[in-house]
Amino acid sequence: MPGFRLIAGLGNPGPEYARTRHNAGAWLVEDWVQRLSGRWTSETRLHGRLARWQSATLDVRFLLPDTYMNRSGLAVLSAASYFKILPQEILIVHDELDLPAGQIRFKTGGGHGGHNGLKDIIQSLGQQAGFSRLRVGIGRPAQTETPQQTGKAPTDNTRVVDYVLGQPSQAELQSIHHASERCLDHADLLLQGATENFMNLLHRSPSTAS
Numbered sequence: 001m002p003g004f005r006l007i008a009g010l011g012n013p014g015p016e017y018a019r020t021r022h023n024a025g026a027w028l029v030e031d032w033v034q035r036l037s038g039r040w041t042s043e044t045r046l047h048g049r050l051a052r053w054q055s056a057t058l059d060v061r062f063l064l065p066d067t068y069m070n071r072s073g074l075a076v077l078s079a080a081s082y083f084k085i086l087p088q089e090i091l092i093v094h095d096e097l098d099l100p101a102g103q104i105r106f107k108t109g110g111g112h113g114g115h116n117g118l119k120d121i122i123q124s125l126g127q128q129a130g131f132s133r134l135r136v137g138i139g140r141p142a143q144t145e146t147p148q149q150t151g152k153a154p155t156d157n158t159r160v161v162d163y164v165l166g167q168p169s170q171a172e173l174q175s176i177h178h179a180s181e182r183c184l185d186h187a188d189l190l191l192q193g194a195t196e197n198f199m200n201l202l203h204r205s206p207s208t209a210s
Contacts, residue, residue, distance in 0.1 A: 011069065
């Protein structure tokens with residue numbers, strides 16, 4: 001397959017969300033651009049910050065939406081339309097509850113799995129968009145939490161919202177950081193479209209930090 005031309009890291013804008021688990025996708029993309037010595041510019045008309053990386057054969061845009069997570073599709077669609085980028089040339093980097101902290105997995109296509117950012121992107125690009133995802137594991141909240149002051153235990157949805165909008169522990173953060181570093185060690189393969197080689201290298205890497 002061809003290389004990716006648009007790579008978007010999902011998260012919520014603003015300092016109050018910068019260190020929350022829901023911004024794990026944005027963390028990885030920020031580190032990626034830093035590795036490439038890229039520079040971010042604010043693009044109000046495209047609803048986000050963008051950085052550009054070019055080589056002899058590649059021209060890649062990195063995007064951090066300025067919209068809240070549930071409006072991520074607005075920024076992704078705006079950038080894709082402006083730069084004439086096809087859905088299959090888009091890579092979305094996002095947090096993933098179904099993977100433990102310390103694991104990152106690549107996937108092409110599929111549903112949103114309850115992720116509001118992916119849900120809005122699918123609605124914006126179309127159900128058959130076929131974009132790819134880089135899923136950054138953050139794990140799920142513990143099921144044994146104390147009831148709230150009302151005397152009622154939190155619902156599953158409340159527990160998940162509080163969890164993704166909370167900050168990871170130091171151990172979790174270290175695991176996410178180490179997994180991102182291993183991922184970025186092989187990121188040139190993603191830029192070239194060598195996704196199978198990338199997956200083989202990524203998926204055989206240690207799943208947790210030592």
